Amino acid sequence: MTDETKTIWWNDENNSIMMIDQTKLPVEFVVIEVKTVERLADAIRRLEVRGAPALGVAGAFGVALSAVSCTSDVEFAETVASDAALLKSTRPTAVNLAWGIDKVLRSMENLPPEMARFLAITAAKTIAEADEKCCMQLGHNGATLLPQIGTVLTHCNAGALACSTWGTALGVIRSAHKMGKKISVVSCETRPLLQGARLTAWELHHDNIPVTSIIDSEAAYLMRKGKIDCVVVGADRITKDAVFNKIGTYMHAVCAKHHNIPFYVAAPISTFDVEAVEADIIVEERSRDEVAAFWGKPTVPEGVPVINYAFDATPLSLVTGIITEVGVLYPPYDFSNLRQM
Numbered sequence: 619m620t621d622e623t624k625t626i627w628w629n630d631e632n633n634s635i636m637m638i639d640q641t642k643l644p645v646e647f648v649v650i651e652v653k654t655v656e657r658l659a660d661a662i663r664r665l666e667v668r669g670a671p672a673l674g675v676a677g678a679f680g681v682a683l684s685a686v687s688c689t690s691d692v693e694f695a696e697t698v699a700s701d702a703a704l705l706k707s708t709r710p711t712a713v714n715l716a717w718g719i720d721k722v723l724r725s726m727e728n729l730p731p732e733m734a735r736f737l738a739i740t741a742a743k744t745i746a747e748a749d750e751k752c753c754m755q756l757g758h759n760g761a762t763l764l765p766q767i768g769t770v771l772t773h774c775n776a777g778a779l780a781c782s783t784w785g786t787a788l789g790v791i792r793s794a795h796k797m798g799k800k801i802s803v804v805s806c807e808t809r810p811l812l813q814g815a816r817l818t819a820w821e822l823h824h825d826n827i828p829v830t831s832i833i834d835s836e837a838a839y840l841m842r843k844g845k846i847d848c849v850v851v852g853a854d855r856i857t858k859d860a861v862f863n864k865i866g867t868y869m870h871a872v873c874a875k876h877h878n879i880p881f882y883v884a885a886p887i888s889t890f891d892v893e894a895v896e897a898d899i900i901v902e903e904r905s906r907d908e909v910a911a912f913w914g915k916p917t918v919p920e921g922v923p924v925i926n927y928a929f930d931a932t933p934l935s936l937v938t939g940i941i942t943e944v945g946v947l948y949p950p951y952d953f954s955n956l957r958q959m
């Protein structure tokens with residue numbers, strides 16, 4: 619997953635969206651072409667494309683796809699608005715999805731359809747390119763925090779596959795290696811969809827970065843045994859009082875605090891929701907099937923209910939620092955001066 623491979627990109631020839639189908643990894647590397655907004659919405663719901671920054675780019679390209687697909691100038695504004703609402707509804711927790719959609723909608727405001735179509739594509743491509751630069755800068759800022767030799771625990775996938783490329787948490791790891799630091803990664807598998815085992819381990823192994831895959835419940839014991847030097851995770855939304863990230867992140871934050879291990883969050887400024895607090899945010903709940911079956915075999919008896927939160931919230935009191943493209947933020951956290959890009 620080096621920088622020549624993108625996670626999601628615009629196909630100029632067909633005016634369509636190309637993306638790696640992340641549900642097929644690590645067994646198959648499959649690129650799919652998305653030609654309709656409905657198919658994009660389905661790809662987001664199924665996590666064929668996932669990860670906050672990548673969702674921002676997907677949402678941006680989704681508005682461009684809606685604009686080029688609607689040939690009726692009369693119905694153009696209504697159709698694009700309806701498609702934008704559909705895309706926003708697919709996954710409520712990651713703020714970047716709505717951020718990317720709204721950014722492209724703003725670029726089209728009050729323009730005639732033909733010009734709006736061109737500007738939507740341009741704006742979406744700019745978001746994708748800016749994300750790549752942002753991850754490289756964020757990665758550099760975070761890499762300076764890591765020891766010359768050490769082991770970093772991460773959760774889920776906040777890598778190139780969660781962004782245009784390079785990654786946020788894994789961007790920190792990649793940048794550290796570029797600096798010549800000898801960093802090994804412990805990747806938590808991240809039940810139930812296994813983004814850590816399937817995606818993080820795949821990305822890092824592909825880039826020859828030492829990675830070990832563990833089950834989520836091993837993390838605390840490795841911390842107790844002194845095997846973890848710090849934790850670096852991604853984020854889907856950062857409010858005034860909490861970090862929303864993949865379910866299981868809070869558990870690692872509590873354990874890191876108990877063992878005096880630095881706990882860093884790596885996220886671009888576009889992931890901050892500076893007006894909101896934890897209580898304002900909808901945490902996505904996903905289907906029973908994702909938890910109650912494994913490789914198609916039931917693991918929970920029929921009739922036994924399941925709780926399947928896709929994310930949890932970590933209070934900022936447990937966060938050592940937040941690594942962004944503009945620098946590292948430290949407590950006492952005050953995001954009021956962070957410009958929403």
Ligand SMILES: CSC[C@H]1O[C@H](OP(=O)(O)O)[C@H](O)[C@@H]1O
Binds near residue numbers: 851
């Ligand atoms: C770089 S942010 C990635 C972030 O998104 C993941 O969630 P999902 O796989 O459901 O999109 C996870 O929370 C990662 O930390």
